[in-house]
Every structure is written in C-alpha cells, then in structure tokens.
Amino acid sequence: MRRYDVIVVGAGTGNMLLNDELRHFRTAIVEPDRFGGTCLNRGCIPSKMFVVPAEIATSARQGRRLGVRSTVDGVDWPAIRERVFGRIDPLHEAAVKHRESQGIDVFTEPARFVGPGELQVGDERIGADRIVVAAGSRPVIPAITGLAAVPYHTSDTIMRIDRLPKSMVVVGGGFIAAEMGFVFSAFGCDVTVVQRGPRLLMAEDDDVSAAFTRHAAGRHRLMLNSEVTRVDRVAGGVAVTVEDANGTRLVEAEQLLLCVGRTPNTDLLDVRAAGLEIDRHGHLKVDETGATTMPGVWALGDAANHFQLKHLANAEARVVRHNLLHPGTPRRLPVLAAPHAVFSEPQVASIGLTEQAAREQGVEYRVSRRDYAETAYGWALEDTTSFVKILASPAGGRLLGAHLIGPHAALLIQPLIQAMMLGQTAQQLANEVLYIHPALTEVVEQALLAL
Template sequence: MRHYDLVVLGAGSGNMLLNEEFDHLQTAIVEPDRFGGTCLNRGCIPSKMFVIAADAAEDARAAERLGVHTSVAPVDWKAVRDRVFSRIDPLHESAVDYRRKNGVDVYTEEARFVAPKVLQVGDERITADTFVIAVGSRPVVPDIPGLDSVAYHTSDTIMRIDDMPPSMVVIGGGFIAAEFGHVFSAFGTSITIVQRGPRLLMTEDEQVSARFTDLASQRHRVLLDAEVTSVEPHGDGVAATVVCPDGAHVIKADLLLVCVGRRPNTDRLGAAAGGLELDEHGHVASDSAYRTSVPGVWALGDAVNHFQLKHMANAESRLVRHNILHPQDVRTLTNRVAPHAVFTSPQIAGVGLTEQEARRDKADYRASVRDYADTGYGWALEDTTGFAKVLADPAERTILGAHIIGPQAATLIQPLIQAMAMGLTVDQVGRGVMYIHPALTEVVEQALLAL
C-alpha cells in the first residue's frame, strides 16, 4: 500500500485546501468526477452564467416601463449554453495537470474506506496520516412511480440539454426550482412548478417567501400543496399526475426537471468500514473544528454541513488547512452567520433568524421592513415589489437576521452580514455609517433607521 502524509477526497472545495504550505508533504487528491466539484461544473458558476443571460432578456422586455421600447428575438439556447461550458469544461484537465506537475498524485477512480484510514481506490489501496473528506453532494431522486420510464433531468443535467423546451414541469419549490424557473421562463419556456408546501422557498423568511410565491405565480403556473404521484411518457415529453387540494390533474410538458433537494455523497464512502460516524441525514459527524470520529480524519463542505453553500465550504477549507498545519492552535467555525442568496427574479438574500423562527423560539425581537420604492434608486427602477427586512434584539440592539428581495439583494445584504459577524448594533451600522445617496443601499439604511 502506498502511504501519504495527506489525502483529500473530493476536488471541489477540497482542491482549494492544498497550497504551497503542503509542498513538503506527500499528498494526493481522489476525484472520480470533474475537478471543481458541483459549484464549477453543475452548480453556482454555470447556473449564474445562465441567470445573467436570463436577466438580460427579462430586463429588455421590461424596459418599456422606462420609456425604452425594445424587443427580444428568440433566445439562441445553444449559443448561451456553449458560452458557459466552453469556458468551464477545459478547466478540469488544466486543474489535473497543474496538480500533477506540482507533485500531487491524482486518483480518478471511485474510492471507499475498507478500514480506518485505509482507502480502496480502484484496484489500489492507499493509506495516509491525514485524510480530508470533501466528497460533496448530489441531487435527490424521489421515488415517484414511472420516473424511471421518462427522460427526466436534475440540476446536474438540465444546463447541457441541446434544445430549449417549449414547456417544462418542475418538481420542487426550493432555490433550484426558483433559479431554473427564472432562466427557462425568461428564454420562453412555459413553466409549471409543483410544490408540496403552501409557498415557494419555504426556508426563507415567510414575508419574502410569500412575496416571491405571489410574483412567481404571475409568471408560471404554480401548484401549491401539491404532489406528483406518477409520471409516464407522453410523445417526446412527459405526463405527470399531480394531486392538488382540488383533485388530481394531468400536466403534460416537453421536459421534466426534478429538484427536491440534495444528499451528501457519504453513502459511497464506506463510512462504517472507515470508522466514521454519520448523522441521521448522512453527513459526517464532526466537532466545530471539523474533526471526525477518527483521529487524523477531517471533513468539510456538503459532506459535513447542512448549508450546501460554496462560501461555507470555502471557509471550512481555510479552517481545516490551518488546523492540519497548526495542531497546537486549532480553530473553530461556529456557523453563527451563514448568509445565502437565490439568484432568481427577483433576487433574494438572507442571513440569520427569520421572523417565523423568532416566533417559534419565543425570541424577543423587533422587525423593520423598508420598500425599495421608498428610496430614490428604487423609484428610478420603478420597483414596486422589493423590500429589505431587518430583525434585531431590542435589549442588545444587535441584528438577529436580515432578508432582502429585489434587485441586487445578494450585494445589498453584505453590510448586514458584516454587522452580524462583528456584533455591531443597529445604531452603529445605521447611524454611524454614511450611505451613498441615491444608491440602492439606502433601502438598508432606512430599514435600520426605522428599526
């Protein structure tokens, strides 16, 4: 068996862990798929490139409200798709070559633990003093009768299709459904979303979730409190039987997109043989320093946390790197402030406590909501639906949560994220900072001042 100082399983955020500080060690990366992981190849990066194109088409159509008369010719799907993947696809080979040229062994076969700190990779077994598990996650495929008889898609495959479908059924009402619903609708596809719950984006603050559900229902056919009970082929497309509060309906479409969640890839890892403990959701159990139940084995990313956020995995990668290199100065990451964004239309961003969580936890809080339309820039945008919401502790005067729906939400929320991370009060971040007039950031300022 070949022995290493360090072996990293997974070349998404796991690949980011190795830098020049490890050059003196014998290291290896195990990645049976593509370097860059979900984010680069099937997630954040390509989907946002599609979103940018969808935003351009949507903005052009909406320009008439500003007195600018435009039209959008049929979208060239293949040109949009090829722009995305002609830039992304070459990165895998260059990443593998870079690692090998710099002394890192790269294994491209499936790997499973056969004993603690003993890894079977293809026909070879390797051991290491230190392992980092960063094997990521994959889409959940629900047990729907007939699903195996139709050519359905998930977020892994939908961006690489050859032709834009005239119609699409989307199973699921989370962020993937919201983003791809926006993309394909902007490109001209008729969208039907089937959501089991009473609103879309159920994990968002309920006020944001309700506003987005209302806006999405104006663009798409949205079936709430509904469930797909079976699917079957229908011509070149699919027919889905959907049970709604008013009875069963058969929805026919050219394409079926399944996006009901993701699961960690730890079930392919041989966790039990490797002595690794998993939680009830299949995530590797770890402490706040990301040490697992096996000494010398660390974990990060979707394999260990429940956030499924690239920026969280990146932060964990930096932390685990430090802890491996400095065992006498082990640091922790509490995950107290974990922001997120949904790049749909309108854009959504959130961090911290939602109002429904505050009520559930019987927390003492105050909330403030300010509409985009109350600001000069929001007025210029003719925006009538966007708002910023901030929740704070009335005793400590610190921010408990922030939620924004509207243009540039993912950017506008950043000062609130920093305020929460640094423990600043609403007074410090509201009155103690100047906000440019008439920039859109004034919606944040006004929400804080009202609070």
C-alpha cells in the same frame, strides 16, 4: 499500500485546500468525476452564467414601463450553453495536469474506506495519517411511480440539454427550482412548477417567501400544495400526474426537471468502515474545527454540513488547512449564521433568524421593514414590491436576522452580514456609517434607522 501524509477525497473545495502551505506533504487527491466539483461544473457558476442572459431578456421585456421600446426576438440556446461550458469544461483537464505537475498523485476512480485511515481506490489501497473528506453531494431522485421509464433531468444535467424545450415541468420549490424556473421561463419556455408546500422558498422568512411566490406566479404556472404521483412517457415528452386537495390533474411537457434536494455522498464512501459517524441526514459529524469523530479525519462542504453553500465550504477549507498544519493550536469556524442568496428574479438574500423562527424559539426581537420604493433609486427602478427586513434584539440592538428580496439583494445584504459576524449593532450601522445617496443601499440605511 501506498502511504501519504494527506489524502483529500473530492476535488471541489477539496482541491482549493491544497495551497503552497501544504507543499511539503506527500499528497493524493481522489476525484472520480470532474475537478471543480458541483459549484464549477453543475451548480453555482454555470447556473449564474445562465441567469445573467435570463435577466437581460427579462429587462428587455419590461422596458416599456420605463419608456424603452424593447422586445426579445428569441434566444440562441446553443450559443448561451457554449459560452458557459466552453469556458468551464477545459478547466478539469488543466487542473489535473496542474496538480500532477506539483507532485500530487491524482486518483480518478471512486474511493471507499476499508478501515481507519485507509481507502480502496480502484485496484489500489492508499492510506494516510490525515484524510480530508470533501466528497460533496448529489441530487435526490424522488420515488415517483413510472420515473424509471421516463427521461428526466436534475440540476446536474438540465443546463447541458441540446435545445431549448417549449415546455417544462419543475418538481420542487427550493432555490434550484426558483433559479431554473426563472431561467427557462425567461428564455420563452412554458414552465409549470409543482410544489408540495403552500409557497416557494419555504425556508425563507414568510414575508419573503410569500412575495417571491407572487412574483413566480406572474411568469409561470404554479401548482402549490401539490404532489407528483406518477409520470409516463408520451409522444414528445412526459405526462405528469399531479394530485392536490381538489383531485388529480395531468400536465404534459417536453422536459421534466427534478429539484427536490440533495444528499451527501458519504454513503458512496462506506464511511462507517473507518469508524466515522454520520447524522440522520447522512452528513459526517464534525466539530467546529472540522474534525470528525475519528482522529486524523476532517470533513468539509456538503459532506459535512447542511447548508450546501460554497462560501461556507471555502471558509471550512481555510480552517481545516490550518488545523492540518497546526494540530496543537486548532482554529474554529467563525460562523454565527450562514448567509445565502437565491439568484432568481427577484433576488433573495438572507442571514440569521427569520421572524417565524424567532417567534417559535421565544426570542425577543424588534423588526423593521423598508421598501425599495421608499428610496430615490427605488423610484428610478419603478420598484413597488422589493423590501429589506431586519430583526434585532430590543436590548442592545444586536442584529438577529436580515432578509431581502429585490434587485441586487445579494450585494445589499453584505454590510448586514459583516455587522452580524463582527458584533456591530443596528445603532452603529444606522448612525455611525455614511450611505451614498442616491444608491440603493439607502434602503438598508432606512431600515436600520427605523429599527
């Protein structure tokens, strides 16, 4: 058995863990797929590179309301796809060579635990006193009758298809469905979204979820409170049987996209063989230092938390790196709430308690909502639907949650994220900070002043 000081399982955020501070360790990294993980190859980065041209196409179609005679003659799907993956795909080989040049052993076959501190990787057994599990997650494939006989896609594959389909059925109503539904409809595809719940983005604040659902209904067909019960192959694509309270309907499309969630890859690693505990969703149980239930093993990212957020995995990696080096003085993850954004149209961004969660938990709160339309830049945008919503404690003004929907929501929320994490109050943000006029940030200022 080959011994190491550190073994990292997963070369997404796990690869970022290995900086110069760890150079004195004899290190191995295991990645049976591609360096960069989900974010680089199948998730955050390529999807946003598709979102940007989708936004341009959408803006062009909306130009007339601002006096601009603009139209969209069509999109060059192969060119869009090549811009994305022509840049991303070469990075894997470059990353492998870079790590090998640093003296790090790279294993490219699947790994599984065979005991505490020991892994079987292909025909080799390797061990270490320190192991970091950063093995990520994969799309959930729902149990739908007929699915095994029908071609379908997930977020892992849909961005690499050879041509733009004329029609698509998207199953799911979360952030991946929201982003991909927007992208393909903006490119001219006839999109139908089938969602089990009454709205899209059900995890968001109710006001945001309802507003986003209204927007989505204006660009493609929504089948809410509905469930796909069967799929069949037909000439030219797939026939999707959808049931709701009114009965059964059949929708045909060229492509079927499944966006019903993701599951951690811990089941592929046989983690129980190493004495590692998992929760009911399959995530490794970790404490605030990133340590698992087995000494010498840490975990981060989708294998360990439920958020599926690259920025949270990055923060976890910084904590775990310190704790690998300084086990006697461990750091803890300084996260009170995990912010997130949905890069659809409109954008959505959120942190902390939603209003419905505050009510359910019996948390006392004040709430303020301000529309983009109440600001000068909102006038420039002719925006009549976007808003900022902030919750704070009645005593002291501590921020409890912030929820935005509209252009640049992922940017506008950042000062509210900073305030929540640094303990600044609504009063401080409203009265002790200057906001540039007539920038869109004034909508945040007005919501704070009202609060």
